[in-house]
Amino acid sequence: MADHGLIGDLRTAALVSTGGAIDWFCCPRFDSPSVFGALLDPDGGHCRVRPVGEPYTSRQFYFPGTAVLITRFTTRLGTGEVIDFMRPAIGAHSVRGHRLIRMIRCVRGHVEFAVDVVPRFDYARRPHTTTVTADGVLFDSGPSALTLHAVREPGDPQLAHAHVIEGGVYGSVTLETGQVRGFVLESDGGEPRATRVTEIERAFEDTVAFWRDWLNHSTYRGRWREMVERSAITLKLLTYAPTGAMVAAPTTSLPEQIGGERNWDYRYTWVRDASLAVSSLLALGFTGEAIAFARWLRERQARGDGGLKIMYRVDGSPDLMEESLAHWAGYRGSVPVRIGNSAAGQLQLDVYGELLDTVYQADRRGAGIGHEGWKALADLLDWLAANWDQPEEGIWETREGKADFTYGRVMSWVAFDRGIRLATAHGRPCALDFWRGERDRVYDQIWAHGWDPLKQAFVQRYGSDSLDASLLRMADVGFVAPRDPGWLTTLAGIERELVTDSLVHRYDPDVSPDGLRGNEGTFSLCTFGYVTALARAGYPEKARLVFEKMLTYANHVGLYAEEIGPTGEQLGNFPQAFTHLGLIDAALTLDGALG
The missing domain is CATH 1.50.10.10 (Glycosyltransferase)
Incomplete structure (x- = not known):
């Protein structure tokens, strides 16, 4: 369990492993049933992003002074990062639901990432339907749903080729140095829509600013x-x-x-x-x-x-x-x-x-x-x-x-x-x-x-x-x-x-x-x-x-x-x-x- 970091939006939270897997996430509240629960059962659901194929090493750290978590992967051909965060659902963002953002970035060389999104609603007790569109995926269990909005730029391939296996979606994305892509998981977010890189970068900046502004109220100046x-x-x-x-x-x-x-x-x-x-x-x-x-x-x-x-x-x-x-x-x-x-x-x-x-x-x-x-x-x-x-x-x-x-x-x-x-x-x-x-x-x-x-x-x-x-x-x-x-x-x-x-x-x-x-x-x-x-x-x-x-x-x-x-x-x-x-x-x- 200790190979995880924590992210959250002050309504719920998710655990992200050093291997790039979200394997604990309850939504819409801390005490709601789980959507991803692989931490407690292999078939409990997960959302995983990791390099494809060849061996890799991973390191994880928080963006300084924030709750933004970065998982860094190094392969023989390049280095990539998965930046995970949830913009705090307060103030201007209080009614926009829960948006878990996974920003995928290549910082050196090129890296092919495998992406698995396998939700299991209500502690894996409730079935769901999976609908793949050009702009994302809708996982619908009836009482609740999870929408995957793809982060795409003009000219990017659509998601219609993604594989659906037992309600989960499996795909991949290859990035060169400096490229950023990813996806947004939104609770009850409606139909999938294409999301631009600038949108998630702006959300990243807002989230960093929130945590640093909050931390600035601390009066602690001690040794630790x-x-x-x-x-x-x-x-x-x-x-x-x-x-x-x-x-x-x-x-x-x-x-x-x-x-x-x-x-x-x-x-x-x-x-x-x-x-x-x-x-x-x-x-x-x-x-x-x-x-x-x-x-x-x-x-x-x-x-x-x-x-x-x-x-x-x-x-x-x-x-x-x-x-x-x-x-x-x-x-x-x-x-x-x-x-x-x-x-x-x-x-x-x-x-x-x-x-x-x-x-x-x-x-x-x-x-x-x-x-x-x-x-x-x-x-x-x-x-x-x-x-x-x-x-x-x-x-x-x-x-x-x-x-x-x-x-x-x-x-x-x-x-x-x-x-x-x-x-x-x-x-x-x-x-x-x-x-x-x-x-x-x-x-x-x-x-x-x-x-x-x-x-x-x-x-x-x-x-x-x-x-x-x-x-x-x-x-x-x-x-x-x-x-x-x-x-x-x-x-x-x-x-x-x-x-x-x-x-x-x-x-x-x-x-x-x-x-x-x-x-x-x-x-x-x-x-x-x-x-x-x-x-x-x-x-x-x-x-x-x-x-x-x-x-x-x-x-x-x-x-x-x-x-x-x-x-x-x-x-x-x-x-x-x-x-x-x-x-x-x-x-x-x-x-x-x-x-």
């Missing part, structure tokens, strides 16, 4: 600017512009263990993940994302029963019924392939702390809270006051019953603390004394039941002596001082039991709390959280070494999945918002600690 900016662009690519919601990842069922069953659908908006990601973007100077996400969350709260679901679809729907695609083989045989996510009905108390902390950070950076927004936050805290003292499924979404997780209690404390700070700073009406009382009850309970005096550490859940890497955030959120003796012994315990050559497991891999068979890799968010904790605890040089090691696990274009396997391979859905926000936070903290 390239990696931080790539992570910021990745988080932006995972944002659904019409609502401001951010998905956890653009993929489903990429396994946490090859051949295992920890295969989940992450194409939804977790309140936790999105809150933390928005907070990271805020720290870089991006405020618009926080305002849009806050508006989306207020609408979810207004339509609920006082509390929040832990996740939603990008349009705010809570309908995430989980099912398995039994006809798909899965990534490297890892089944089941799941769509939907039944964890949506779980109780996870930590989400309130992450949300309130992000609102607090946004307020400190000038994104004030209006009257309706404050009413929604106050209602959430009143709900939490009545519900925090109960077992839950926790941040790792256990499916074997509820428990009193220490992290959930810590983040409940954070929610009350941030709510109290906001109310005090702005003189907002609320049950302030009541919130203070609940905050202090949570604090005392954590020290009474979440602290193990024999182990001299905070533990995963009440009554257990297991450690948990989620607790690395305790000092970061201010529950304990970063150099408190109890925190330093907890940090030492996590290092002793959960860290392997600087990489961090989220919990004891031999005692999994999720109720599933097998094990998993180290959790990349936790590794970056370990960097942050070390830097805050007064070990900046040690933190820097861990951080630099972690940077070596990024793929060739700076992207990360959820986990790292025993041989350094990327595991889990890809790319993962959790990991990239963790990188940003670690870089910012480490920059400050190093001076």
Whole structure:
């Protein structure tokens, strides 16, 4: 999975391999059924452009400061490029649908490219018709369609000679030095039409300008600017512009263990993940994302029963019924392939702390809270006051019953603390004394039941002596001082039991709390959280070494999945918002600690 780059238009996204294949693309939204799904099954559909015949080498990189992906092929006779991008569907382009542009260019000698476009609609469950015209191809499945518009110049041969095999189209194009051709894939784009080279070159320029203009709002000037900016662009690519919601990842069922069953659908908006990601973007100077996400969350709260679901679809729907695609083989045989996510009905108390902390950070950076927004936050805290003292499924979404997780209690404390700070700073009406009382009850309970005096550490859940890497955030959120003796012994315990050559497991891999068979890799968010904790605890040089090691696990274009396997391979859905926000936070903290 790691041999891919990501492109997108802030409504959906596609993965492009170093071999020139788009083998994951859902349309029209992140959480829509796939059109190209070869990543999870050989017959799941793909769109591939590669040199014909003779051996070639390929390299892939992003056009600097953008989400435009370039795959460069070198053969014995020449060098060519495939430039993939989607113009962000906002502003003047907001109603033009989804247009995935594949610009093919020869930069030296001559190169013959093979072009395969083989869509498989609705996770390869729905048949379609294929109609080839002089100007392109229409793939029509009934409910949805995909149009291929050929990029042609006067005098170019028409496409009528393209081969159609089992609904896919196969052809080729030969280019000499300096020539540019390609095609545009448009969702529900109607009849194919000839597209001129100047049109896609103008779209390329517009897309480059969009990403560079957006990135210019970043205030980061630290040591790891390239990696931080790539992570910021990745988080932006995972944002659904019409609502401001951010998905956890653009993929489903990429396994946490090859051949295992920890295969989940992450194409939804977790309140936790999105809150933390928005907070990271805020720290870089991006405020618009926080305002849009806050508006989306207020609408979810207004339509609920006082509390929040832990996740939603990008349009705010809570309908995430989980099912398995039994006809798909899965990534490297890892089944089941799941769509939907039944964890949506779980109780996870930590989400309130992450949300309130992000609102607090946004307020400190000038994104004030209006009257309706404050009413929604106050209602959430009143709900939490009545519900925090109960077992839950926790941040790792256990499916074997509820428990009193220490992290959930810590983040409940954070929610009350941030709510109290906001109310005090702005003189907002609320049950302030009541919130203070609940905050202090949570604090005392954590020290009474979440602290193990024999182990001299905070533990995963009440009554257990297991450690948990989620607790690395305790000092970061201010529950304990970063150099408190109890925190330093907890940090030492996590290092002793959960860290392997600087990489961090989220919990004891031999005692999994999720109720599933097998094990998993180290959790990349936790590794970056370990960097942050070390830097805050007064070990900046040690933190820097861990951080630099972690940077070596990024793929060739700076992207990360959820986990790292025993041989350094990327595991889990890809790319993962959790990991990239963790990188940003670690870089910012480490920059400050190093001076």
